[in-house]
Ligand code: HEC
């Protein structure tokens with residue numbers, strides 16, 4: 089009996105290990121920060137403003153390159169309230185965010201408020217949720233409300249370009265947990281990953297909200313994703329429009345899922361599958377993700393990312 093249990097355990101182990109594994113590429117880790125330059129005045133096209141890299145990466149006063157292009161930011165968004173860092177640092181004043189965080193522009197107020205509660209109460213504890221957990225725990229209800237109303241009121245930008253390819257530039261994970269092309273050049277097979285590069289590395293380092301990203305996805309993934317999203321595949325999942333709205337741009341408190349950063353979408357589907365993202369309404373996603381492989385998640389994220397936000 090004991091032996092049988094051991095044999096069974098051995099047979100099951102590889103499968104369990106596989107299910108619990110996170111695809112590293114979707115969870116970029118910030119390398120040790122290098123000292124920031126506080127001398128060179130940087131600029132971005134179309135803005136008269138100048139900031140040093142130390143000012144650009146200041147968690148309590150990040151840059152606002154185009155103040156005329158958005159409504160006045162509440163204090164919590166623009167400068168944060170110690171110890172909660174400013175939302176604009178990682179999500180940008182436009183709410184389009186960087187791929188290693190998330191886009192927030194145009195999401196429903198009640199959805200945003202609920203997510204802050206989930207970060208605070210342990211409903212969201214994925215590998216990349218740590219920054220948000222600390223911030224959510226440090227925020228007052230009034231600041232959660234103000235930030236949610238600000239981001240919900242913004243129109244999401246066309247921020248990513250999804251490109252199908254078999255090979256990608258060699259990359260490394262640099263500052264802000266963003267990927268950049270390797271200085272030595274070269275290419276490598278993409279495999280079953282999504283590799284994200286800024287359209288302009290210098291402008292991404294400057295947190296320029298006018299310069300977006302390119303998501304390299306496997307050949308054929310957009311069409312595969314479309315079949316899963318629209319028809320549920322052959323029973324792998326549930327058609328998304330039932331809850332996310334006919335155009336997938338959100339319905340009531342359910343968030344829009346088009347034009348969002350694809351690696352963020354993969355992370356969320358995977359976190360919901362492995363139990364790192366739960367919550368009252370996330371329950372509804374359980375049946376959607378239960379049978380998805382990482383390949384399915386990549387395809388779904390590629391297709392959704394290729395649609396207008
Ligand atoms: C240091 C960077 C950083 C700062 C500052 C930051 N965030 Fe985030 N935020 C993240 C990351 C990273 C994620 C993605 C977490 C994940 O993948 O699980 C995220 C995700 C979110 C989400 C979930 C979005 C969704 O679609 O479900 C919300 C809501 C959010 N942040 C709100 C805020 C607010 C409000 C502030 C300011 C008070 C803020 N964030 C400040 C990094 C940051």
Ligand code: HEC
Pocket residue numbers: 199202316317325326327328329330331332342343345353356357366367368369370371372373376388
């Ligand atoms: C039965 C209803 C239902 C169906 C069907 C459904 N969803 Fe969802 N989905 C939700 C709800 C509700 C949430 C918000 C959860 C929360 O508030 O915590 C959500 C959240 C999400 C999120 C997280 C968004 C974010 O900003 O973090 C993604 C990604 C997502 N769904 C993708 C999909 C995809 C892809 C499909 C189809 C394959 C799908 N959903 C089908 C109800 C559904």
